Amino acid sequence: MNEKEMLEYMKKGAVLCQDEDVVDSSLYDKYGVKRGLRDLNGHGVLTGVTNISKVVSSKMIDGEEVFCDGELWYRGYNVIDMVKDFGFKRFGFEEMAYLLLFGELPNVEQLSEFRAALGNLNHLPTNFTRDVIMKAPSHDIMNSMTKSVLTLASYDDYEVADLSIPNVLRQCMALISEFPMLAVYGYCAYNHYERDDSMYIHRPNPNLSTSENFLRMLRPDKQYTELEAQVLDAALVLHMEHGGGNNSTFTTRVVSSAGSDTYSVIAAALSSLKGPKHGGANIKVMKMMEDIRAHVPDYNDHAALKDYLSKIVDKQAFDKAGLIYGMGHAIYAISDPRARAFKKFVERLAVDKHMEKEFELYSNIEKLAPEIIAEKRRIYKGVSANVDFYSGFVYSMLGIPVELYTPLFAIARIVGWSAHRIEELINVDKIIRPAYMSIMKERDYITLDDRN
Numbered sequence: 001m002n003e004k005e006m007l008e009y010m011k012k013g014a015v016l017c018q019d020e021d022v023v024d025s026s027l028y029d030k031y032g033v034k035r036g037l038r039d040l041n042g043h044g045v046l047t048g049v050t051n052i053s054k055v056v057s058s059k060m061i062d063g064e065e066v067f068c069d070g071e072l073w074y075r076g077y078n079v080i081d082m083v084k085d086f087g088f089k090r091f092g093f094e095e096m097a098y099l100l101l102f103g104e105l106p107n108v109e110q111l112s113e114f115r116a117a118l119g120n121l122n123h124l125p126t127n128f129t130r131d132v133i134m135k136a137p138s139h140d141i142m143n144s145m146t147k148s149v150l151t152l153a154s155y156d157d158y159e160v161a162d163l164s165i166p167n168v169l170r171q172c173m174a175l176i177s178e179f180p181m182l183a184v185y186g187y188c189a190y191n192h193y194e195r196d197d198s199m200y201i202h203r204p205n206p207n208l209s210t211s212e213n214f215l216r217m218l219r220p221d222k223q224y225t226e227l228e229a230q231v232l233d234a235a236l237v238l239h240m241e242h243g244g245g246n247n248s249t250f251t252t253r254v255v256s257s258a259g260s261d262t263y264s265v266i267a268a269a270l271s272s273l274k275g276p277k278h279g280g281a282n283i284k285v286m287k288m289m290e291d292i293r294a295h296v297p298d299y300n301d302h303a304a305l306k307d308y309l310s311k312i313v314d315k316q317a318f319d320k321a322g323l324i325y326g327m328g329h330a331i332y333a334i335s336d337p338r339a340r341a342f343k344k345f346v347e348r349l350a351v352d353k354h355m356e357k358e359f360e361l362y363s364n365i366e367k368l369a370p371e372i373i374a375e376k377r378r379i380y381k382g383v384s385a386n387v388d389f390y391s392g393f394v395y396s397m398l399g400i401p402v403e404l405y406t407p408l409f410a411i412a413r414i415v416g417w418s419a420h421r422i423e424e425l426i427n428v429d430k431i432i433r434p435a436y437m438s439i440m441k442e443r444d445y446i447t448l449d450d451r452n
Helices: 003-021 026-030 079-086 093-102 108-120 128-133 141-155 165-193 210-218 226-239 247-257 262-273 281-295 302-313 337-352 356-376 387-397 402-427
Strands: 053-061 064-074
Touching (some): 064 079, 064 093, 079 226, 079 337, 093 108, 093 210, 093 402, 128 141, 141 262, 141 402, 165 210, 210 402, 226 337, 226 402, 247 262, 262 402, 281 356, 281 387, 281 402, 337 387, 387 402
Antiparallel strands (some): 053 064
């Protein structure tokens, strides 16, 4: 079969799949199937319990559900309170990682010891960068990271499949420390071999925070400002954890329940996160904003801006999908607490980078978009800006290439994945196995010679 014949074969095969695999949508209602494990009101099917984090979008008042400003809690502490405490004063990533992994806020001595442990793990095996990361580089850095994570299992000097908590904790902390290297080095290899740009590999400094090391390794001159690192640190903290029900964390739970090793579990979580409906959302926001700037040059012309946003919702502009990306969330109704906490960091960086006009455009869209969506769509809850609406803007101001936007999400979220993996192993000894209703019709078997 030549290439042309192979393509034709796949087209025919696709037609067969389309004919045989389409399910009558009314059957989902008939059998009470919760598509996406969510009911018609957006409430998730209860599949477990957790003590790691809590996401709040509504409260029961006098027996009725009332939507409220969104809340996000890590181990019983309000994330907004914690970000206010360390924001622009110290780096919070390692502190919050300790909290999520061990369940308590660290004191000065415990935090110092934890940072030292992460620093000791902040290296890759000998020649790993050359032999694994630089081989077959890809523009898809999430794929590169997944390949690297699976390969790291071969370099683990201990029992890879040992599910004892000390061993799993060691593996998780090592990956938390190594993820920035896997992401940045994966990008540098792609940038050199596929874009013919200069190659530079900077080693991390174990005495620096995660955000500082990321910027240090990414930039040719290794230079960054304190503000840049603080804003990136806040972004990482706010992306670190978001309940057990998000797609990649649920994937972590599912694969952990099967008894798989840590490397396989985290590789599966990475594969989930890379989807544009999950971790790749901020890239869509950036593309949309680029399109809006091209069609509405005056960012303060609210009438023109509202008109163009209306065209986007009406599927007449941008990608014709009818979505204003970065607006709305599966859970939050009135506001996303991460976006509220992050906005002050975004504004401070925008002023520092002389990007106030760009920030004003984002703010104007944040105000106008909910009104337009409410006018044109039937919605059961409010619509507000989510954290993805601003994160891509921040990454662009920091000079971070688009290829690293989703990997940055992974660098943060692996902390939450690790906490949920450990919690699953400690508390549940049962494989996660939901049910599917079969609508298959039974048929009599036909021998090969009798088939047409």
